[in-house]
Amino acid sequence: MRNRQRQSSREASLSRRAALGMAAAGAAGLTTLPAVSQAAATGARTVDVVIVGAGFAGLTAARQLRAAGRSVVVLEADDRVGGRTKAGTVAGETVDLGGQWVGPAQTRLLALAKEFGVATYPQYDKGQNLIDIAGHRAAYEGETPALDPAAMGEFAEVIGKIETLSAATSMPRPWEGAAAAEQDAQTIESWLLLNAKSPAVRSAIRLLVRAVFSAETSQISLLYFLAYASAGGGFSALIATRGGAQDSLFDGGVWQLAARMAKDLGAAVVLNAKVESIAQDGTGVTVTTNTGAWRGRYGVVTAPPALASRIDYTPALPARRDGLTQRMPLGCVIKTHIAYSRPFWREQGLTGLVLSDRTEFGPWFDHSPRHGTTGSLVGFFDGGPAQRWADQPPEARRDRVLKDIAQYFGDAALSPIDYVEEVWTRTPLHRGGYVSVPGPGVLTAFGPALLEPVGRIHWAGTETAEAWAGYIDGAVRSGERVAEVVGALL
Numbered sequence: 001m002r003n004r005q006r007q008s009s010r011e012a013s014l015s016r017r018a019a020l021g022m023a024a025a026g027a028a029g030l031t032t033l034p035a036v037s038q039a040a041a042t043g044a045r046t047v048d049v050v051i052v053g054a055g056f057a058g059l060t061a062a063r064q065l066r067a068a069g070r071s072v073v074v075l076e077a078d079d080r081v082g083g084r085t086k087a088g089t090v091a092g093e094t095v096d097l098g099g100q101w102v103g104p105a106q107t108r109l110l111a112l113a114k115e116f117g118v119a120t121y122p123q124y125d126k127g128q129n130l131i132d133i134a135g136h137r138a139a140y141e142g143e144t145p146a147l148d149p150a151a152m153g154e155f156a157e158v159i160g161k162i163e164t165l166s167a168a169t170s171m172p173r174p175w176e177g178a179a180a181a182e183q184d185a186q187t188i189e190s191w192l193l194l195n196a197k198s199p200a201v202r203s204a205i206r207l208l209v210r211a212v213f214s215a216e217t218s219q220i221s222l223l224y225f226l227a228y229a230s231a232g233g234g235f236s237a238l239i240a241t242r243g244g245a246q247d248s249l250f251d252g253g254v255w256q257l258a259a260r261m262a263k264d265l266g267a268a269v270v271l272n273a274k275v276e277s278i279a280q281d282g283t284g285v286t287v288t289t290n291t292g293a294w295r296g297r298y299g300v301v302t303a304p305p306a307l308a309s310r311i312d313y314t315p316a317l318p319a320r321r322d323g324l325t326q327r328m329p330l331g332c333v334i335k336t337h338i339a340y341s342r343p344f345w346r347e348q349g350l351t352g353l354v355l356s357d358r359t360e361f362g363p364w365f366d367h368s369p370r371h372g373t374t375g376s377l378v379g380f381f382d383g384g385p386a387q388r389w390a391d392q393p394p395e396a397r398r399d400r401v402l403k404d405i406a407q408y409f410g411d412a413a414l415s416p417i418d419y420v421e422e423v424w425t426r427t428p429l430h431r432g433g434y435v436s437v438p439g440p441g442v443l444t445a446f447g448p449a450l451l452e453p454v455g456r457i458h459w460a461g462t463e464t465a466e467a468w469a470g471y472i473d474g475a476v477r478s479g480e481r482v483a484e485v486v487g488a489l490l
């Protein structure tokens, strides 16, 4: 009898401890505690916060946490910082092989450039743009694509409808809006087929969406599209040059800002450190890379969902977070710079911008150096064309690009002095760009998991931004947000 009493009081004490443990785990957002102990992290270097990814989000978070007196490490799988921004050289000029433009409303990125003394300059737009859509070819000035005059009324109406719907999107939690379920059940394409009759309008919207997302209208949830537009101040702001997302460029390239942030962080940025696993317990996270382990009180993952899903998590991620990461593929994109001995299209009164549904390559823009006499174009294979061309031999791609440009600028386009491309879609550490593009049904079922921390792991990266999601500015904002949230927990 006494033995049974001793036994039951020991069980009671064990279950009290278990209950306390569960409460601690619950407080950390964990439902079960893994058998990971500090001991398992023996040999791991210790910091306050371990950050995964040295793109703009990770570097911004690290700087802000460090400025608040916290210790950090940024683990980057690649042999360089910058993530979806990257330096390249074309005809002796340093250029951006990834993200490059900034708009006036992208104030966090502009503030960073100001801090580092990197100037911006306007995208060249003197002269006429060319458009060739649904068999109608025209030259025009300004921001509104000059479709066949018969289609212009409907085009304005469709853009107006998109702006009204995006302005009404419930931000920053679009999945909570009254129309969310209905909008998330559609693709942009299914909505377009119901809301635009003219082939020219349909084709123009398809091209513009492709240029913004590097994905097809049939692949993107309408709700995601509206939320994305809302986060950037409207669809018109996303597609515009002057005053919009393509307004200006950075002198010497935006990649420099990542390099400068990394320089300030010094040894806190570790390159060639691919995070393979993150284990967490009631007191911290153990982040293991191919070259060693780090222990932190909190972890911040800035890799986009499709890359974050390649990390092993212990305990396993909640079903909603794991489901999200399986359903947010990156768009397909190949970016190309083509240099010429002079910007000959300017002599024809052209800005260099061409929007055509008869080419695989495009759109392309003037990207001539600010000083000097050479000329340069920058353009993209986006969405379907990027998918079709990514696995082709580079010479075949180059041939396609030059022939596409020559259709509009003449044979001079066939003789560049330099040609450089980045096939983002075939880069294993990035898997595409510009941004993740969920299809229908994803945001309403899995959306909250984009931001919800899992225990001691917090999520950042441009995909999580409340403003300018998908852009470098959004990445900076997400880094600032996560640093504030995690900083307050330390």
Ligand SMILES: Cc1cc2nc3c(=O)[nH]c(=O)nc-3n(C[C@H](O)[C@H](O)[C@H](O)COP(=O)(O)OP(=O)(O)OC[C@H]3O[C@@H](n4cnc5c(N)ncnc54)[C@H](O)[C@@H]3O)c2cc1C
Residues within 6 Å of the ligand: 052, 053, 054, 055, 056, 057, 058, 075, 076, 077, 078, 081, 082, 083, 084, 085, 097, 098, 099, 100, 101, 102, 273, 274, 275, 276, 302, 303, 304, 307, 308, 311, 333, 334, 335, 424, 429, 430, 432, 433, 434, 435, 460, 461, 462, 463, 470, 471, 472, 473, 475
């Ligand atoms: C071709 C192209 C053109 C673009 N044009 C523009 C533009 O003109 N203007 C604009 O504002 N935006 C543009 N963008 C988008 C912009 O570049 C991105 O929104 C932004 O750079 C994302 O920053 P991030 O820090 O959120 O993510 P990322 O830059 O993707 O950083 C995530 C980092 O995590 C690393 N990582 C992934 N997995 C692991 C792992 N397991 N362990 C360690 N590290 C890991 C990656 O290597 C990467 O460095 C463009 C993108 C592309 C590809």
